């Protein structure tokens with residue numbers, strides 16, 4: 403068996419394992435099965451117990467590393483130093499790392515790449531384990547969608563090691579039938595990397611689920627007409643227990659926060675239901691939401707591109723549909 407695959411779990415502001423970490427673990431497990439590699443989870447945070455147990459729902463072995471200084475340090479240097487020490491002490495150095503393509507994940511990948519002298523493949527939209535071909539040894543093949551999804555690429559590492567950053571919502575997280583075990587580890591010699599101290603943490607409060615985790619997303623585009631148009635969508639999202647999303651046109655117009663932008667330069671989402679109002683369905687938007695299970699679009703233009711990939715395409719004025727839908731949902735809620 404060759405070098406193993408390590409999945410680095412990430413936590414949210416409350417210290418809980420992120421949904422993306424479960425997705426990364428699930429994707430890594432499939433790689434491990436196909437390539438006969440051991441897959442191990444690693445959680446490095448101030449209080450790792452809860453998140454490590456959550457990651458063990460997906461992986462048979464998880465290493466929990468306590469790093470008290472993470473309370474006021476940016477994650478990447480602290481995690482990178484611990485992982486390099488753990489990898490050096492491991493019986494066999496891991497060959498591949500799977501991380502979430504988040505700001506912290508990208509930071510960490512950069513550091514690990516330099517410290518371990520291995521390559522990085524970013525923004526993976528798909529992962530498979532393939533046999534050797536075209537001068538690339540057997541190993542992970544990483545699918546990416548550069549140029550706003552106009553081009554699909556499949557890449558492999560030329561050495562038999564590397565770091566993969568998986569985009570959110572590309573894989574459905576599937577727990578193991580029986581949870582794995584957590585082993586607490588204290589790495590010996592930890593590198594002294596230049597730390598970045600966090601001066602202030604501000605957790606933004608928002609009602610309802612986050613856009614990455616919501617089962618229902620109510621998205622608005624330029625057709626919503628202005629910031630007031632989003633009030634109706636917020637009400638709909640509230641009635642459906644969902645989150646509000648937006649196209650870049652709506653965000654660029656200043657009608658709604660960038661945090662809600664979906665697409666190539668925004669977030670990738672995979673809700674059960676994606677309701678789009680006045681969003682034309684440009685390729686740069688589509689790449690961020692096309693894996694939604696059901697797409698329902700309302701647009702007054704029968705030729706809007708979103709009609710080509712929506713499961714249900716309603717040609718209507720959203721100014722009539724949004725209040726009618728909200729009234730019907732309110733009536734149903736009694």
Ligand SMILES: Cc1cc2nc3c(=O)[nH]c(=O)nc-3n(C[C@H](O)[C@H](O)[C@H](O)COP(=O)(O)OP(=O)(O)OC[C@H]3O[C@@H](n4cnc5c(N)ncnc54)[C@H](O)[C@@H]3O)c2cc1C
Nearest residue numbers: 623624625649650651665666667668680682687702703720
């Ligand atoms: C490098 C790059 C990156 C990009 N990244 C992103 C990204 O991350 N996310 C993103 O979304 N875009 C992104 N874009 C922009 C993208 O190309 C589109 O311009 C954008 O998605 C269009 O937003 P929209 O659908 O809201 O607006 P439009 O394309 O203008 O569509 C508005 C739709 O609303 C409909 N409409 C208008 N009034 C009504 C009404 N009363 N009732 C019903 N329907 C109505 C119209 O018929 C139209 O179909 C990017 C572009 C580039 C070049």
